[in-house]
Amino acid sequence: MGHTKPNLDWLQDVSVFRVNRLDAHSDHRYYSSLASATAGLPMDMRHSLNGSWQFSYAVNPASRIAAFYEMDYNCAAWEHIQVPGHIQLQGWGQAQYVNTMYPWDGLADLRPPHISQEHNPVGSYVKHFDLPAHMQGKPVYISFQGVESAFYVWLNGEFVGYSEDSFTPSEFDLTPYIRDGVNKLAVEVYQRSTGSWLEDQDFWRFSGIFRDVYLFTVPKHHVWDLHVKAELDDRYENGTLKVDLALWANPSAPVHALLELKDAAGRTCLTGKSEFQNGRLEVMAEAGRVQLWSAESPYLYSLCISIVDEHGELVEAIVQKVGFRRFEMKDKLMCLNGKRILFKGVNRHEFNCRSGRAITKQDMLWDIQTLKRSNINAVRTSHYPNQTLWYELCDKYGVYVIDEMNLETHGSWQKMGAVEPSWNIPGNDPQWQDIVLDRARSMLERDKNHPSILIWSCGNESYAGQVILNVSNYFRETDPSRLVHYEGVFHNRKYDATSDMESRMYAKPADIEAYLQSQPAKPYISCEYMHAMGNSVGGLHKYTELENKYPMYQGGFIWDYIDQALVKKDRFGREYLAYGGDFQDRPSDYSFCGNGLVYADRQVTPKMQEVKFLYQNYKLEPARTHINIVNESLFTGSGHLVLEYSLYRDGKQIGLWQTNVDVEAQNRISVPIELPPMEEVPGEYCLQASLKLKEALPWAEAGFEIAFGQKIVAIQALAGRTLPSGALKVVEGDVNIGVMGKDFSILFSKQVGSLVSIQYSGREMIAVPPAPLFWRATTDNDKGTSFGFTAGAWYAASLARKCAKVELQQTPETATVSFEYTFSIHSELRVRTAYTVYADGSVRVHTTYKGAEGLPNLPIVALSFKMASEYNQSEWYAMGPEENYIDRAYGARLGIFSSPVEQLPSRYLVPQESGNRTGVRSVKITDANGLGLMIKADPLAPVECNVSPYSAFELEQANHHWELPEVRYTVITVAGRQMGVGGDDSWGAPVHDEYLIPSHQDLEFEFYISEIAVKE
Template identity: 75%
Template structure:
């Protein structure tokens, strides 16, 4: 599309999405010398324009500085902006977060392809640059790797071109207008364009030049595009290599090309001269026996290509890393190198809490290492093509990729969850075909040579129709080495041929099983599942258990990898992670941007503990005589791993060992072990087994644990607190009762109806009395099920109870005080708490709940009280080290863990229930001197426990962490049961039934309050 005069009409013309833009091509690097190419040196024919640019901001097109691109216009007084970077994160305008709706919904009555004339921020950029001497006299091109969402370009006052599509490169020829010396580059960026109707992803709405900008030149003979196909034969052993080079050169017939294929050690495997075919240089040859590429063994070869001119001089050198692999549909299964694949994946936005989608190499390195350390083997680039470096890292580190084109039109067909496609785009509107297809072509042509990419995706949540089906057919015709994905056909089965696999979002395990039991024609994946919003990912095991139950279940991609939260300052100047609405952005979807396994500041959440365990490919099952090792890898054996095992007694390690093991992929082995005879020492034992890296890998140091398994057993009778010798003194007054002994006194109040004081050696342990608790601070998933509405009566019951009876019983060496409580929620609901005080100051606390039918299920059944915040240290013998819940504890292990109390709650984007530990045998709550209280339970009947600086009610009423009160207490909550956290989705999916607490269920639990290190 050639135009010399730009027009603002293009912004809402569906037919104009590129003007003078170069055709998309591969992202290969090229050099003057092979030495530079093999060293992956900075490209010597590229010049970065990143850095400070002059900048002017306008709220709409009418108020922009129109003649700024002209040579005579002086921009020296303008402010500066950093490129790459977003306009809204550098002081101009505000970011806006919305999920499914368009950002202008309800503000302006717009329908595609029209855009607002009043609310369309414009960024005018100017970069004055000197043309490097090395580029003088050569053709000069400019590459914009990412600009959101549409932009116009001028050089030295001359119009260069226009482009839409925020997430693939836009390149232009500057040669006719470039000058020696200083040049003036002007770029006008519009936040909204026709393309904005196609970019309704679940993310912050931002704009600007947010990826790299650079000049580049090319030698007189240049490979503009290359296509590498590194396949395997039908036995998956021999490599089949095809390379096609598209050249631009006036004397093409005199060009010579040579290929050397080198292995990872730099050895030349083969050498070949290129042959011309239909104007392109072709290499087509057998590579012989090769090491196949997979995520487990990401073996890369180097295709070293030398281009020589008519004089035999080296003109251009290219090193393209490639992996031999075959991905195919075989007997209705997706297979990598002949083996059924299971995607243990996540969806990943490009995101940094300070720079938005302008992420760095360091961000990407941290991400890829985190994926590998967490046993995540696949990524879906939700919902747009990523920077080239990300695919290179996935090639190198070994991660399978679904590469997704930049398409989402969610707000055009789904409104508040209801499917209403009356004005859906693109649908069957052929007027949108070219602009949509352009995005597909740009992605494929750039990314086609990355072995990590197994699947092309037609975009996300854009319903279905002929336009997207045509895109799918284009993928297949252009690249038959990959499969095609699209979930939206779920809503219109007329276009089922769009997707090669059945792909669904947030299908519950039972729904998936129903599909798999229906004799389906396509294998199944969940392109999004386990909505990890806030305290979530409960019940993940119900999905991973399907992997070995159904061959056509081939995994899924958790939503999602990282919270999209932006650093902001509160009114007191303190930084916090902000979400939708915090920038006064309306409309907004508020905290729905917080769905990550990783926090926005790249701190790993406790949810990853569960993911890492359930995604591990090797399973360890220790027994008292053997460790069973099941290697579910497809290709990798255990040669690079060391088995380490330990035996613990009551949390204390008593022996350890290690062994080298040789377990081939897809096989099982049982390793005999010898442990000490422990029959004479009663108590609880735990055998833990781990696989650790023998040597450092790209993604972790030597000794890093990749795999874990454990088993526990009890020798002798279940541990109980023994009845101590001695007597207690009981004093009953009109209002209070006390039970005392050597060095302690416990006071109970008839008026309060609880234990009101517990002193050891004069130190008070109780700040506010224990009381029954039925309410937890609602999680994001709880809010999604409207728990406050359906079960809010339990909130009230937790605040207001009536002590209807108290009773004092005296026994030899002990005394018991019993309180019975009734609640307004139902006359049938009662709680009895009995405190038995022993002669050594230990208090046995027994709680009995009797419920009633017809009431909402219980969020929690617990006893909660406060201690002084001076008791701010904790040591646990429980499941850990990170928080865990009854439906998210597979990845937790039994052990002794220590942490400050204020570090126990997890800093989710919105304060909510967090920090719970299951399987609590013992937790000590002490001051820094180690003095305080120990809470203990029988290992055969452990409790759950939560320590926090905040009550459930303080958390409930805070929308941000800065709204929480100053810390005055340590809140101790001991639960007989707490419901799971759920995670099938965050907008209505209940916690699975087996992890709920029926209101009619009778529950009894017991724990002990014991002094800890109080001097006598």
Template identity: 75%
Template sequence: MKLAVTPSLSWLEDPGVFKVNRLEAHSDHRYYSDMAKAEAGAPMDMRYSLNGSWKFSYAPNPASRVEPFFAESYNCSAWDSIQVPGHIQLQGFGRPQYVNTMYPWDGLSDVRPPHIPQEHNPVGSYVKEFRLPANLEDGPLYISFQGVESAFYVWLNGEFVGYAEDSFTPSEFDLTPYVRTGKNKLAVEVYQRSTGGWLEDQDFWRFSGIFRDVYLYTVPKQHIRDLAVLAELDDTYTQGSLSVQMQLLDTPQENVRARIELKDKAGQVRLSTEGGFSGRELTLSGDIADVLTWSAENPYLYSLCISLLDAQGKLIEAIVQKAGFRRFELKNKLMCINGKRIVFKGVNRHEFNCRTGRTITREDMLWDIRTLKRSNINAVRTSHYPNQTLWYELCDEYGIYVIDEMNLETHGSWQKMGAVEPSWNIPGNDPNWHDIVLDRAESMLERDKNHPSILIWSCGNESYAGQVILDVANWFRSRDNSRLVHYEGVFYDRNYNATSDMESRMYAKPADIEEYLNSNPDKPYLSCEYMHAMGNSVGGMHKYTELENKYPMYQGGFIWDYIDQSIITKDRYGREYFAYGGDFQDRPTDYSFCGNGIVYADRQWTPKMQEVKFLYQNYKLEPGKTGIRLINESLFAGTGHLALEYRLYREGELLGAWTTDVNAAPQSEVLVPVELPQADGNPGEYSIQASLLLKDAELWAEAGYEIAFGESVFVVQEEAEAEQPAGQLKVVEGDVQIGVLGEGFTVLFSKQAGSLVSLNIHGREMIAAPPAPLFWRAATDNDKGTNLGYNAGCWYAASLSRKCVEVSLAQEEGAVTVSFDYRFSIHSGLSVQTAYTVYGDGKVRVHTRYNGAAGLPDLPILALSFKMPADYDQTEWYAMGPEENYIDRAYGARLGVFSRSVQELPSRYLVPQESGNRTGVRRVKITDKSGVGLQISAPATAPVECNLSPYTAFELEHASHAFELPVVHYTVVTVAGRQMGVGGDDSWGAPVYKEYTIPAEQSLEYEFFISSVGTEEK
């Protein structure tokens, strides 16, 4: 039946109008005409995709749009084309805009909710012509828009069909009254701004358009429109109970029955029952003994086969729904999965692709789910909106716990520049916003309710607190008592504390969390966002994971966030680069604040993942000389699927590797005895590394993949001090230069430059710019958040200029020492002495002493930095690695030998900054491609930190994008006695923990050796 409704633009700013003729939300199950196809998961035979090329017209505001375009008589053939699904702004129309908390029209339009800016409201007019395929001709016809941002009107053949808001849940309409044989004209008008836009102030790129799938579908003569599967466990967590609620689209005119069969993975039927409908409703249920449970560790899924039968017993419709038996509950103030206390080792995840924005593919999702599993991440929060259905299916199948978050964030209505100011907060207690907000909750739950991976419903994100959100939480509970409800915003108004079943906070410091946990709280604790992973970050993460075993009511957290939201575009020379806010001339903007991923925007791991993977391990390995302690913190998984491999190294050289089976039950620990070769009489540094490897391939990783790691390092019978190298040295002290000459090498020191200026080995000059004390690192995003430049900028100045007040020369048998004494203008009491001792074989010992001064800010770094020619661009390390690490982010690093080109050592953070550092450096070779170059070395008992880069700290400091960095001419060698940590609690003021800083008033000294490599044969 056609409903006579006249569309109106007034709906766009009326919170009471958010759906017109939109069908009610329902489960996302698939249905078929044949059970074999259903069990095979074949493409649905009653669907027809409208994805692809559509005709398109763009208007910057409603006043300039083409109003009558939907009419049958209007010819759109000359229009542009656009791809669906896809964002308007990534296909050449308008521009993307990135903002965080403020509304995108802030400063441009003086509006308050529910009104919207009329002059800044882009409109996309879409037209798609189609002919109905034969398999859709006989039944009713519906259209499903899986995601349209943020409000849209629909016409078919010139007649108005409906209107909807909510960008991230499906909007479906009945086309039956309007469709006809032959060609049909579908017209869709999409508005970027609406009342829905006030509720979608998430920290993300602001796009618009039809960005998820669009398809037509029909249904059989009788159709299960909604399906609710409840697969629960009894109090012993061994016996299953299954309840299947079915609701037909229409009341049947004849006796219609349904049969359900629950099959295990072997195809065995574990439960079978059937019954007839009473009106449109039918519930079938039964019990299953010795059921296999679902968890992230063992995501066992049964196949629920549903046959809808007519009066003669003939199949009308076939459905196969995956079912996982699990029980999630609050038990003794703890969140428990199948009776065991859960720890969420989670991450927040935006749907994102660096070329297509929030239009992501199956391949993107498969890469993501495998990355989560390979990185020991067991949970994801769908920040901050419901995802595509496929994502939940993958989480069911692979085993990921999900917080499913409804599409609600009104951040800019109550927080301005970090200050809480809720004078016009929505939805708050305003009843005008009640229905539109509740509709978003209903749309999410009704679609997603059958996914066992979803443990928690979330009432949205950062929308303050109030009665409207409390009503949403209570609706969740009344509709689904098998899950808990989450909402963080009650932290700001405890009058609405009942909104959330758990204490959820963002970016609370470990000390704050402990204070809460020590206060005899009523609710378990969860960090819905922590470890703000912006740029070079995730330092100090161990302080959070260490709480897991200390406090039972600490139940983990979700890192912010998974992937950099960066868009690939081109610079003025046509070269692609990763762009962020402001790069599209978008204003207002929050610039690079979109770069917070532990994964780069092009889906490559950042070095931060090394730390995350280690700290999220369920299995802890502590190797020793006679045994390996294995602690299995898994709740349900043993170790039968894993092999224990252990390796012995001396000075980075592998001496042997062995593999054994290990049997450690969940929540237990064992000591695995090992026999290692005796190291007596062979002095040196040894390391034992232990790994747990997959015996067989999993969905997410190949056989042999390492899921857990542990290491111990020990020194056997330190070597006696080496004899002084042989070789004659000649000292030539000129008026300006001091030369130390030996066989095949010349070392020059300049009294004028105040440093070593030449290291010439067999005619090759290794020094392109002389060593100088360095106290400054290229500020990280976290450094900028703590105003490092303002608070500690004196160290920048001290690094650029110094005064050498004394040069001294000392000679002894077989060694010559030249020392430089530096003073700095930032403080009269500050001094640095660097002494270079040249030995007869050409090796140079570099000893630096820093004499601190009170009253100065902490040092970012204490180092010596020099340049080599860029031809020396190959490196081999014996250090902590293989990825970059810092003193507060080194738990996931291991001692070993690894190689990289200098160009590969800096990390590809969105904004150039300090990166590529390695701690625990025993030696590193910097050579050209023929193997000639220098080696930096330090004793194992006093290793140094090193950073090798094509760029200086100052070049990095002043580049906002990678393309702003200079053409490479040098290899910059920075050897540090100590560098401060990178921090990571947040990126807007959280300091690096004190134990990872460098107090300015202390005295420090360190030394290393420079020697040549590969020159003897050249």
């Protein structure tokens, strides 16, 4: 652009976004020897500048040290900062989380492209480095892989350049300024710039040099840009390799490229030699029959390129991974290698709870393995290009990618959910065209060689207009091998041509069906759906059930992968995961950053149990005589898997079998099985089937379960229940009713209106008496539907009730004490709980809820009581092992699971209802010695149960886990029914009707309490 003297005006000049920045190019690796290239070693022509830099922080440009870059300025007394890393996470400024609004909303009266002069933190970085010996006498460049959001660069006091776009590389030529020996590199980073108007993503607002910085040199003949196109014929069998090479400079002497394509075993498939003409080389070669790349089978070839000078000497070696695949729109369907693709996807931010978006290779490896282990086959890079390594891992492990350019202007057109594009950018404003197109070009040129990338995305939530439509056309013209995505045209259909597919956010299943039934012109994906905030992902099955019903439904991407929560210390020095507002950041969107299937500290949440099941490619349908296996994979059979099936009686395994199965892709088979007779021994028989890896893969060990299915195949009842024998003593006092027997004493209080004591062998089991419960600690989704406002009457009804009647009934073998409760919220509402005591000390608890018209839906119908906190161990025969709810139980399996009570609540950012189990046949609550209570229900009428150190009301009042009280009790909640958790969105989408509890419906449930006297 011709600028040689830096100017602060560039920060708010739409036309200035790169000064002396080198053109974007492919991210291929190059070496001085083919052996180094083949071994995948660190690049020998790079020199990392990561590590400790000297640093000075200023709250705004006026207070910065303007001359710090000059050679005679001594910054020896400065503090130090780590690169890569965010300024705000290393002791300067403050982290701020906002979602749709711009972070300066209400603090500065601004419209684009202007920025505040008062609120624009500046980080001044200095790095002294010795020029490595192998770079002396050669051209030297510098690469900044990611700097937020704008920065100026000086070397040895000379201005080098300026750049915006936080998430793609910025590279500069240092050759004119570099010296042998010590060099002074100075970088001035501004948090706010014109680019900030284009980076209004739903994330923490940081700044600084947060990705790698390195020097690099090039040999005398260097491939600056490489474009590999691995194409397929119309039968998807034979491959054609097209290779375009561009040298950094046009050589006068002849330069040749030797090309060799090798398969995964290292065998040579084709070779060739060509000469560059005017610094460019285009080669096309037939590769014959090739192995295809897909997420199911990510087969990669290696293209070895040797650049040879006029003397026949090797000057540069490149090994580029190549995947043969074709992605196309075919008969209004998105197809990979000729097959209709289904995106079983997730949106993913780059995030680490300690370092923010400065993530490591270890973080990425953990993520990619977690995706593969959870049957997630696709990622949308929300909402910016990721580090190069991420795409290399997606190529290698097999993950489909929507690569999204760094564009989101959410706050310019949507205010508190209302579409109001009066000052939307970029819209149709041509002055924004170049800066936006630069971001698209930087992404495409860097990432174009990755087979995992199937779709380019024009950004996120920036409304619509000619500028983005032009970007879409740029993608199509430059790279016709991929499709183009953009969701924002949903709000303005005039620009519908921007997106090749219909893409929507948080459309409800019925809305998607309506679209698919309208004879649409484009296939459908949900670029965001199933808002996984807190306790969520209920009803996911309603989306996945569309997959086989409508061919033009091609899947979606759950929002999102990982909680964006940051480690912080409380006043006592204890670490916790903090969210927006915890850093005194205002404005803030508080806990809305917690939407992950994975906790911020990279532990999997219980929600993933459901995702893994509903995303599995192999469907298992066990029955008593056979197991049906449906292989919905597009390309791979089941030869790498073994079928394992088990028979359980009352949760205990009584048989285990294995067999090999061969189910081709897109086929189904029925595997006959023989189970032992079940008629002779009473119990509940459950058949579970799994497909497990025969051998280890890079992302999972041998024996890892890929898919499972289960079916209860028989319930053999006892011939007839025999009442326990023995004597009962019943004492009806003026206030209390006592029922006593051998080694037990049970007391009911007319005054309290409940069971008040169960003593087994002199040990008290009841710390706080049972009471009807209609309230659950509101989930994030409940809050989004204003459930506390609409259903708050049930909170009141749970706090207080009136015992209207106490009755005692006796038989020779039993004593039954019943309590009938009325409630202030409605005169007709009744709950009756009857406790029947048997001679062995067991108690049948039968609760009847009689509803009333005109009340809001119920959160839960339950009975809740407390035990002393030393009863802190649990063992379940129920659906598990992770928590589950009536609308999120497909991924749960019936079995016996155990857990300390303190680990039963889930670690969602805001304390809320969690830890529930459906299908509860029994749960034991014991102390360390195995003594305690068992709660048991009929397998034909199981209950739901929650065991927690905290009551619903304690959870309700806490905004953070550190606000919860010290543990005093173990809280037992047994429910006839709890409403679902929902998840279509978290700002108003109700739980689906079939998972609600209408207040007028009568409901009853029953369970037994008994003693656990010895440790089993």
